[in-house]
Amino acid sequence: HDAVAVGSDIKTGHDSAVELSFADGTVLLMRADSSLKVSTSKMSRTHVLRRIYLQAGKVISNIKAATGRENRYEIQTPSSRAAARGTEYRVSVDDRLATRAEVLEGIVDTAAMGQKVTLNRNEGTLVRMNAPPLQPSRLLPPPEAIGMEPLYRKLPLTVRFSKVEGAAAYSVVLTRDPAANDIIRGMIIKPDELLEVGDLAEGSYYLSSYSIDAIGLEGSQSTPAALRLTLQPPQPVISAPAKDASLRSKEVAFTWQKEQNASGYHLQIAADSEFRRLVVDAAAIRETGYTTGSLPFGAYHCRLRATAEDGFAGEWSAPQRFSLVAPPAAPQIEKLAIEGKDGHISWGSLGDGITYHVQVARDEEFKDITTDTKLEQLEITVEPPPGASIFYVRIRGIDRENYAGDFSEPQSIVSKTRFPLEFIGVFAVLLLLAL
Numbered sequence: 058h059d060a061v062a063v064g065s066d067i068k069t070g071h072d073s074a075v076e077l078s079f080a081d082g083t084v085l086l087m088r089a090d091s092s093l094k095v096s097t098s099k100m101s102r103t104h105v106l107r108r109i110y111l112q113a114g115k116v117i118s119n120i121k122a123a124t125g126r127e128n129r130y131e132i133q134t135p136s137s138r139a140a141a142r143g144t145e146y147r148v149s150v151d152d153r154l155a156t157r158a159e160v161l162e163g164i165v166d167t168a169a170m171g172q173k174v175t176l177n178r179n180e181g182t183l184v185r186m187n188a189p190p191l192q193p194s195r196l197l198p199p200p201e202a203i204g205m206e207p208l209y210r211k212l213p214l215t216v217r218f219s220k221v222e223g224a225a226a227y228s229v230v231l232t233r234d235p236a237a238n239d240i241i242r243g244m245i246i247k248p249d250e251l252l253e254v255g256d257l258a259e260g261s262y263y264l265s266s267y268s269i270d271a272i273g274l275e276g277s278q279s280t281p282a283a284l285r286l287t288l289q290p291p292q293p294v295i296s297a298p299a300k301d302a303s304l305r306s307k308e309v310a311f312t313w314q315k316e317q318n319a320s321g322y323h324l325q326i327a328a329d330s331e332f333r334r335l336v337v338d339a340a341a342i343r344e345t346g347y348t349t350g351s352l353p354f355g356a357y358h359c360r361l362r363a364t365a366e367d368g369f370a371g372e373w374s375a376p377q378r379f380s381l382v383a384p385p386a387a388p389q390i391e392k393l394a395i396e397g398k399d400g401h402i403s404w405g406s407l408g409d410g411i412t413y414h415v416q417v418a419r420d421e422e423f424k425d426i427t428t429d430t431k432l433e434q435l436e437i438t439v440e441p442p443p444g445a446s447i448f449y450v451r452i453r454g455i456d457r458e459n460y461a462g463d464f465s466e467p468q469s470i471v472s473k474t475r476f477p478l479e480f481i482g483v484f485a486v487l488l489l490l491a492l
Contacts, residue, residue, distance in 0.1 A: 061095055068092045069114065074240060081105055083130065086238055088115040088149075096133070108133060115149035120163075137169040137184035146176075147275065156184040159196060159274055181274040197268035199279035200227050200248070205264070210289040210369065213255040216264065224248050224268040228275055231257075235281040237265045245269070259318075261285050290319035290363030290371040302379045305460035307351045309379070311359070315345050316371075319363035323370060326352075326359045330376060354383040384462035385411055385454030393450065393470050396438070400448070400470045403436035407454045414453045414461065419445050421467050431455070441472045448472065 061067065061077060069075050069091045077085040081100060087093065091114025099106045108131045109116070120130050120141055131140045132148045134156040139148050144163020150156055158167045159181035166175050167182050172189035174182055180193040200218035218227055229252055231242040241262065246252055263281040270276070297312045298304060311324060324347055326337035336357070337349055357380070360373045388404040395401070402415070413435070417428035419442050427442040442448050451464040 063095055063098050066092070066094050074238065076238065079107065083107070084119045085109065086117040086119075088117070089240070089243070090114050091116060105129065107131065110134075111148055111150055113150050113152075115147060117145070117147045119145045134184075136186045136188070137167055137190060139165050139167045141165040151273070154186045157272075157274055158182055158184070159276075161277060179277060183272045183274065191272070194270065194272065194274055196274060197221055197224055197270055197276035199266050199268055199277055200224070201279060202264060202266065202282055205282055205284065207284055209284060209286045212257060212286075212288065213253040214257060214284075214286065215254075216252045218246075218248070218252070218266060220248060221268045223270055225271050226269040228267040228269055230265050230267075232263045232265065232281070233261070235263050235283070237263065237278060237281060257286055259286050259288055287365065287367065287369070288318050289369060290316045290365055292372050292374045293319070293322065293361045293363050295359065295361055295374060295377055298377075298379045300377045300379075303382050303458075304379060305382055305384065305458060307354065307381060308349055309352065309381070310346065310348045311361075312346045313361060316363045318365055319371075320366045321364045322347075323362050323364060324359065325361075326357050328355065328357060330358050330378075332358065332360065332376075352381055354381045356380045382460070384460050385456055387463050387465040388413060388452045388454055390450070390452065390465055390468055392436075393468055395441075395470060395472060398441070400439045400441055400450070400472075401436070402439065402450055402452075404452055404465075406435055410457045412455045414455055414464075415439075416451050416464070417442070418449050418467075421449050421469070423449065423451065423467070441470070446472050 067075060069087050069089050071089055073089055075087040092112040094110040096110050097106060097108040106129050110133045129140060131138055134150045135154040137156040139158045141163060144165055146158060146160045146165050148158050158165060158176060160176040160178055162178055164175060164177055166173055167190045169184045170189040174190045174193055176182060176193050179196045181196050182190045182193055184190045198221060200221050203217045203219055205216050227246050227248060229244045229246060230237055230240050231254060233239040233241060242254060262284050264284060265281045266279045268276040293313045293316050295311060295313050298309060322342040323340045324342060325332055325335055328334040328336055336352060339347055358376050358378050360376045362373045363371045385407050388407060390404045392403040412431050412433055414431050415437055416423060416426055417439050419425040428439050447469050449467045449469050451467045453462050453464040455461045
């Protein structure tokens with residue numbers, strides 16, 4: 058709180074207001090873009106005299122009546138003088154130096170050019186420069202907000218107002234307090250115009266409205282309507298997997314960017330585009346990523362939404378389609394034969410674009426691999442491992458994306474170049490038994 062001395066000049070900026078409190082309880086509220094000077098301020102046991110010179114803008118005076126004292130409170134402007142005793146009223150000066158006085162409680166005498174009019178409760182007057190005051194006009198009642206919600210989740214905030222007969226415009230203020238002193242936004246709209254408020258921070262507010270008549274007099278204030286703005290989180294965008302992605306996996310890693318006002322995320326994956334056949338419904342994700350468990354191969358649809366701290370869920374992202382592509386099947390070996398000294402192997406086709414991975418090993422576990430090659434043909438001739446009487450073959454398919462399927466079951470080939478040692482053992486046993 059700063060002390061204001063007599064003779065002080067006070068100005069308010071475009072988005073500011075100043076409240077002046079006097080020792081007798083009188084309060085003067087300066088609106089934005091106002092300029093005034095405290096010309097006189099005297100108080101004795103029997104008298105209170107104050108003169109304020111308003112050069113521009115608007116002030117609202119709330120004069121406290123004091124028992125046993127004669128109060129005289131004057132607001133002078135370039136075009137008039139308004140004197141009051143125990144009242145609440147507004148005085149404003151526009152850019153043409155015209156003065157408007159509007160009485161909310163009590164009585165105010167407004168004088169200019171040697172003429173005076175007395176304004177009673179809910180009356181006002183206009184005083185143009187170098188002209189006497191107009192006869193008192195009845196102040197209009199305020200419009201009422203139609204369909205206003207106590208909680209708004211997105212911007213712009215929109216409100217319509219009821220029709221007030223005789224109103225040329227409406228003044229609407231958004232404040233942080235029900236007394237409408239801490240104004241956040243002040244707007245003038247036409248009576249049939251939709252109020253739209255954008256670029257507003259989250260928080261609690263009060264909306265008040267006033268009717269403005271044909272000569273610019275502002276009527277009484279509506280009952281402040283409380284509202285709260287808690288913005289819903291924006292629609293998140295899924296970064297991965299990409300739209301229409303074909304994935305060579307049964308597990309899917311999802312990622313997305315962190316969204317403002319989001320405390321969590323809700324991911325759905327479905328086997329249909331209407332999301333009736335859900336396969337994943339993860340509603341409490343705190344991170345910006347999620348990895349599924351093993352899913353069957355096939356086509357899927359996914360969508361994501363963010364949730365606010367109070368649990369309110371935002372709108373779903375645009376659905377995205379992706380597919381889990383099965384790897385190539387294990388080739389069916391059709392021929393295993395020894396032709397001369399070499400082994401000849403052939404298998405069935407897995408379709409276009411498939412490369413075949415052929416391995417030959419001495420052992421069934423394929424720890425000792427002697428041939429490891431890739432080819433596009435459906436047959437191969439291999440040289441048996443040196444010294445091996447039996448060797449093993451397995452084959453798998455690899456698609457264009459280098460996605461490899463499972464190997465076929467190992468199959469054995471008996472080499473003609475060497476009599477199998479295990480057969481020698483069996484033959485020896487049989488011979489001994491015969492003896």
